[in-house]
Amino acid sequence: MIELKRLFAETATTEEWHDYHRVMGRYYEDINGEPVEREPFLRTAKSGMTSGNCVERTFLAYDNGVVAGGGSFARYDGWGIVFTDIEVLPEFRRRGIGNRLLDRLRSEAHAVGLAKLFLFTVDNVPSGEPFLIRRGAQKGIVQKGGRLFTKDIDIALMRRWIAAGAKAGFESGVWHNRIPEEHIDRYVVAYNSINDAPHGELETTQTAMTPDAMRAIIRRFIVNGGNDILIAWVRDTLSGEFAAISELALNRSQPTQAFQNNTMTVSRYRGNGFGKLVKAQNALHLIEHWPRIQSIRTSNAEVNDAMLAINEKMGFKQVQTHTFWELAVDRALKS
Numbered sequence: 357m358i359e360l361k362r363l364f365a366e367t368a369t370t371e372e373w374h375d376y377h378r379v380m381g382r383y384y385e386d387i388n389g390e391p392v393e394r395e396p397f398l399r400t401a402k403s404g405m406t407s408g409n410c411v412e413r414t415f416l417a418y419d420n421g422v423v424a425g426g427g428s429f430a431r432y433d434g435w436g437i438v439f440t441d442i443e444v445l446p447e448f449r450r451r452g453i454g455n456r457l458l459d460r461l462r463s464e465a466h467a468v469g470l471a472k473l474f475l476f477t478v479d480n481v482p483s484g485e486p487f488l489i490r491r492g493a494q495k496g497i498v499q500k501g502g503r504l505f506t507k508d509i510d511i512a513l514m515r516r517w518i519a520a521g522a523k524a525g526f527e528s529g530v531w532h533n534r535i536p537e538e539h540i541d542r543y544v545v546a547y548n549s550i551n552d553a554p555h556g557e558l559e560t561t562q563t564a565m566t567p568d569a570m571r572a573i574i575r576r577f578i579v580n581g582g583n584d585i586l587i588a589w590v591r592d593t594l595s596g597e598f599a600a601i602s603e604l605a606l607n608r609s610q611p612t613q614a615f616q617n618n619t620m621t622v623s624r625y626r627g628n629g630f631g632k633l634v635k636a637q638n639a640l641h642l643i644e645h646w647p648r649i650q651s652i653r654t655s656n657a658e659v660n661d662a663m664l665a666i667n668e669k670m671g672f673k674q675v676q677t678h679t680f681w682e683l684a685v686d687r688a689l690k691s
């Protein structure tokens with residue numbers, strides 16, 4: 357008998373948390389090829405779910421009392437996206453559990469007024485795509501998932517990129533785990549320029565970051581979640597505006613990998629080598645200060661020639677194909 361139980365972050369038992377890790381940890385292990393360490397993973401998950409700026413629902417599926425799968429959605433302030441993950445452990449697949457989880461997430465999303473779920477599939481976990489197609493999900497942008505081993509980073513090339521990007525009237529640097537208060541308003545303006553990057557047809561992928569939502573990310577991911585972020589930046593010293601930024605997330609639960617978040621050069625500052633500069637700054641910072649990190653993972657739209665060209669020059673090799681999907685809550689209701 358299949359039973360779905362909601363996981364309430366405030367009151368869940370240790371056993372329920374371990375079940376949650378067993379299922380969702382498996383999901384991230386399959387995607388990223390590295391075991392997910394339980395305690396840091398749970399610390400980050402709890403921090404997100406209890407952060408107060410997140411609407412989330414998380415369910416575990418049990419087959420005669422044994423955990424068989426899980427699913428969740430979460431919408432955080434600052435993003436339109438309703439991040440949704442479903443994982444059914446391989447030995448329990450093709451028995452309708454994925455459908456049950458998705459039905460439940462759909463009705464919960466409907467109840468809290470969310471219109472679309474956002475999902476992500478990776479080609480090395482091939483069951484996700486037919487499942488989502490069967491449920492009427494709309495296919496969005498396809499991305500190249502790249503990986504670069506830090507041992508293969510050409511340090512001399514990174515230094516040349518930094519030298520070439522050092523233009524009069526601009527300063528640059530790397531922040532670890534902080535955005536100084538005096539810069540946060542302007543930082544957020546640059547962050548939102550990611551909306552200029554190719555992001556396909558999906559409706560909810562627009563970013564609307566605010567200073568408060570950005571402070572909340574720092575609080576839940578770093579201060580409470582126990583993880584690290586490196587932020588490389590270039591700033592126009594006259595106007596105080598940020599010309600380029602690049603964020604690397606270091607998840608404590610998958611400790612040998614760094615995850616490349618957004619990199620952007622604000623459009624009027626393009627063509628100055630700032631994109632390469634910020635990527636090179638982070639790469640050198642990693643090599644110098646983070647010996648445990650062995651590789652960087654990234655994901656870029658297949659149509660984003662500029663970013664792909666930089667990554668290729670850095671030595672990133674494509675190892676996966678990522679696909680983004682949206683599922684209308686109403687459509688899911690009927691299928």
Ligand SMILES: CC(C)(COP(=O)(O)OP(=O)(O)OC[C@H]1O[C@@H](n2cnc3c(N)ncnc32)[C@H](O)[C@@H]1OP(=O)(O)O)[C@@H](O)C(=O)NCCC(=O)NCCS
Pocket residue numbers: 383440441442443444445448449450451452453454455456475476477478481482483484485486487488490
């Ligand atoms: C995708 C996943 C959640 C499906 O879970 P599941 O419990 O096996 O799914 P269900 O049994 O409810 O299947 C529902 C329908 O999806 C389709 N489907 C699911 N898996 C499929 C597969 N491997 N190949 C083809 N169709 C598949 C089928 O149409 C199926 O209905 P059917 O069995 O009557 O033909 C599971 O395979 C999984 O955990 N994959 C890894 C994580 C992932 O990719 N999640 C989705 C993105 S968040």
